[in-house]
Amino acid sequence: MSVNTDKAGRTDAPPPGTAPETIKAVPVRHYGRWISAVVVLGLLGLIGKAFSEADIRYEAVPDFLTDSSVIDGLFMTVWISVLAMAVGLVLGIVLAVMRLSKNPVTSSVAWGYIWFFRGTPVYVQLLLWFNLALVFPIINLGFYKDEMSDFMTPFMAALLGLGLNEAAYMSEIVRAGIQSVDEGQTEASHALGMSHGKTLRRVVLPQAMRVIVPPTGNEFLNMLKTSSLAAGACQYTELLRSTSNIGNTTGAVVEMLALAVVWYLVLTSIFSVGQYYLERHYAKGSQRSLPQTPLQRITVNLKSLGRPSGGAA
Amino acid sequence: MTAMVKAEGVHKSFGAAHVLKGIDLEVAPREVFCLVGPSGSGKSTFLRCINHLEQINAGRLYVDGNLVGYRQKGDKLFELKDREVAAQRRDIGMVFQRFNLFPHMTAIENVMEAPVQVKGETKAVARERAQRLLDRVGLADKAGNYPSQLSGGQQQRVAIARALAMEPKLMLFDEPTSALDPELVGDVLDVMRGLAEDGMTMIVVTHEMGFAREVGDSLVFMDDGVVVESGHPRDVLTNPQQDRTKAFLSKVL
Numbered sequence: 001m002s003v004n005t006d007k008a009g010r011t012d013a014p015p016p017g018t019a020p021e022t023i024k025a026v027p028v029r030h031y032g033r034w035i036s037a038v039v040v041l042g043l044l045g046l047i048g049k050a051f052s053e054a055d056i057r058y059e060a061v062p063d064f065l066t067d068s069s070v071i072d073g074l075f076m077t078v079w080i081s082v083l084a085m086a087v088g089l090v091l092g093i094v095l096a097v098m099r100l101s102k103n104p105v106t107s108s109v110a111w112g113y114i115w116f117f118r119g120t121p122v123y124v125q126l127l128l129w130f131n132l133a134l135v136f137p138i139i140n141l142g143f144y145k146d147e148m149s150d151f152m153t154p155f156m157a158a159l160l161g162l163g164l165n166e167a168a169y170m171s172e173i174v175r176a177g178i179q180s181v182d183e184g185q186t187e188a189s190h191a192l193g194m195s196h197g198k199t200l201r202r203v204v205l206p207q208a209m210r211v212i213v214p215p216t217g218n219e220f221l222n223m224l225k226t227s228s229l230a231a232g233a234c235q236y237t238e239l240l241r242s243t244s245n246i247g248n249t250t251g252a253v254v255e256m257l258a259l260a261v262v263w264y265l266v267l268t269s270i271f272s273v274g275q276y277y278l279e280r281h282y283a284k285g286s287q288r289s290l291p292q293t294p295l296q297r298i299t300v301n302l303k304s305l306g307r308p309s310g311g312a313a
Numbered sequence: 314m315t316a317m318v319k320a321e322g323v324h325k326s327f328g329a330a331h332v333l334k335g336i337d338l339e340v341a342p343r344e345v346f347c348l349v350g351p352s353g354s355g356k357s358t359f360l361r362c363i364n365h366l367e368q369i370n371a372g373r374l375y376v377d378g379n380l381v382g383y384r385q386k387g388d389k390l391f392e393l394k395d396r397e398v399a400a401q402r403r404d405i406g407m408v409f410q411r412f413n414l415f416p417h418m419t420a421i422e423n424v425m426e427a428p429v430q431v432k433g434e435t436k437a438v439a440r441e442r443a444q445r446l447l448d449r450v451g452l453a454d455k456a457g458n459y460p461s462q463l464s465g466g467q468q469q470r471v472a473i474a475r476a477l478a479m480e481p482k483l484m485l486f487d488e489p490t491s492a493l494d495p496e497l498v499g500d501v502l503d504v505m506r507g508l509a510e511d512g513m514t515m516i517v518v519t520h521e522m523g524f525a526r527e528v529g530d531s532l533v534f535m536d537d538g539v540v541v542e543s544g545h546p547r548d549v550l551t552n553p554q555q556d557r558t559k560a561f562l563s564k565v566l
Contacts, residue, residue: 182413184409184411184413185413185415187366187409187413188407188409188413188414188415188472189415190366190399190402191364191366191402191405191406191407191476192402192403192426192427192431192475192476192479193399193400193402193403193427193431193479194399194426194427194430194431195395195396195399196395198430198431202426202430203415206417207415207416207417282417284417284459285416285417285418285419285459285460285461286416286461
C-alpha cells in the first residue's frame with residue numbers, strides 16, 4: 001500500500017473517506033433569458049390562437065390522412081424522388097469524373113451541362129420535357145421509335161426533369177468529395193500498381209463519401225419536396241396533386257394542404273434518420289467517434305428517465 | 314549483373330524550378346542505397362521519378378534494365394500506357410513520409426488490397442500473406458485496427474507490410490521516419506534493417522545518419538539537384554571530401 005502512505009504524508013490531502021465539500025453558491029440570475037422565453041412563448045401563443053380561431057375543419061385532416069388516393073400520391077412522391085435521385089447520383093458521378101478529367105472536351109461538356117441545368121429553374125425544365133412533343137413529334141433512338149406523346153408520359157417528364165437537374169447539383173457535390181481526398185492516397189494507390197479506375201473506386205470514392213453523403217441527404221430532402229412541382233408542370237399525380245384533388249372536390253382546400261404538410265414532414269423525418277446510418281457507415285476508420293444513431297439516443301434517453309437522479313455519478 | 318536502378322543524366326523541372334540537374338547513379342541488386350542531403354536538394358523528387366510518380370524531362374532511368382515510363386524503338390521514345398506504367402510499379406514498393414495508409418481499411422485490409430485488386434489473388438491467399446507480413450513487422454495483433462487507432466510508428470510498419478505484399482524487387486523509402494516521434498523511429502528502422510538483411514534492394518531517402526552508416530552499402534550526398542559526393546557510408550560520413558558535404562554533416566551529426 002505504498003500509494004496510501006504517500007498520500008498520508010501530504011498534509012493538504014483530504015483524509016481518505018470524506019468527500020471534498022461541494023461548493024454551494026447563489027447562481028447568477030439570467031433575467032434576460034426569462035424575458036426572452038416569455039416573449040417567444042407569447043408570440044407562439046398568438047399564432048396558436050389565430051389558428052384555433054381560424055375557419056379550418058381540422059377533423060378533415062385525420063379523416064383523409066390515410067385515404068387511398070393520398071397514400072397512392074405518397075408512394076408516387078417517394079417513387080419519383082428515389083428514381084430521380086438515382087439518375088442524379090449516377091449521372092452526377094459521371095459528370096464529376098468528366099469535369100475532373102484531363103480531356104478538355106469531356107471537362108468542357110460537363111461544365112456546359114452543369115451551367116445549363118443549374119442556371120435554369122427546374123420548373124421550366126419540367127415544362128420543357130413535358131412539352132417536348134410540340135417540337136419533336138416522333139422519338140427515334142435507333143433501337144426505339146415511338147410517338148413522343150406516348151413516350152413522354154407525366155412520369156417520364158418528371159423523371160427526366162428532376163433527375164437531369166439533380167445530376168448537375170450532384171456532380172458538384174461529388175467533385176468536392178473527390179477533391180477532398182488527400183493526394184497521397186492516390187499516390188499510394190498508384191505506387192501499388194493500381195489503375196486509375198481501381199484507385200477511384202477502391203480508394204478515393206469510399207473516402208469521398210464522407211464528404212458526399214451529408215449534402216446528398218440534403219439534396220434528397222429537397223427532391224422529396226421539389227417533386228411537387230411535377231404536379232403542376234407534368235400532370236404527375238403525386239402527394240400534393242392527390243391532396244389538392246380532394247381539396248377541390250370537398251372544398252377543404254387548406255385542410256388538404258395541411259394534410260400534405262403532415263405527410264411531407266413524416267417523409268423528410270424518416271429519410272433524415274436513414275442519413276444517420278449512412279453517415280455512420282462511411283465514417284468507419286475515422287478518428288472521431290461515431291455519432292449516436294437515433295435508436296441509441298432514444299435508448300440512452302429512456303435509461304436516464306428510468307433513474308431521475310442518474311448521471312451525477 | 315544488370316543494375317537494379319540506373320540513372321543517366323536525369324533532369325526534372327517543375328515549371329521554372331530546375332530540381333534535378335543531371336543525376337547519374339547505379340544501384341546494384343541487394344544493395345541498401347542511402348540518399349542524404351538538405352531539404353529541397355531533389356532527393357525525394359528523384360525517388361518519385363523511379364516509379365514514375367514524377368515524369369523526368371531529360372536523361373534515362375532504368376529499373377532492372379527496363380526504361381521507366383517509356384519504350385524505346387531506335388532513338389524514338391514512346392510513352393507507356395497507364396496500364397503499362399501500373400505494371401512497372403507492381404515490382405517497386407514505396408513507403409511515404411506520411412504513411413498514406415488507406416484510412417477506411419483496417420491494417421490487414423490495407424495489406425491485402427493490392428494483391429487482391431492488382432494480382433487478382435483470392436482473399437484467403439492474400440489474407441494469409443498479409444497476416445504473415447504483419448507478424449514480420451511486429452503488428453500481428455493489430456490486424457483489425459484502423460490506421461487512426463495506430464501510432465505513427467505502427468502505421469509506417471503497416472505501410473511497409475503493404476508495400477511488401479506485392480513482393481517487390483525494389484523498395485523505395487521516402488524519409489520513412491521523418492514524421493515520427495523520436496521514440497518510435499527505432500521500431501521502423503529495425504524492420505528496415507531486417508529487410509536489408511534478407512537481401513532486399515532498397516533506396517532510402519533519410520536523415521538517419523546512424524542507420525545509413527550501419528545498414529547502408531552506399532551513400533549519395535545530393536545538394537541543389539546534383540550528386541555532390543558518393544561512396545561507402547562510413548567513408549562519406551566520417552571523411553567527407555567536399556566542402557558542401559562537410560558543411561551539411563557538421564549540422565546534422
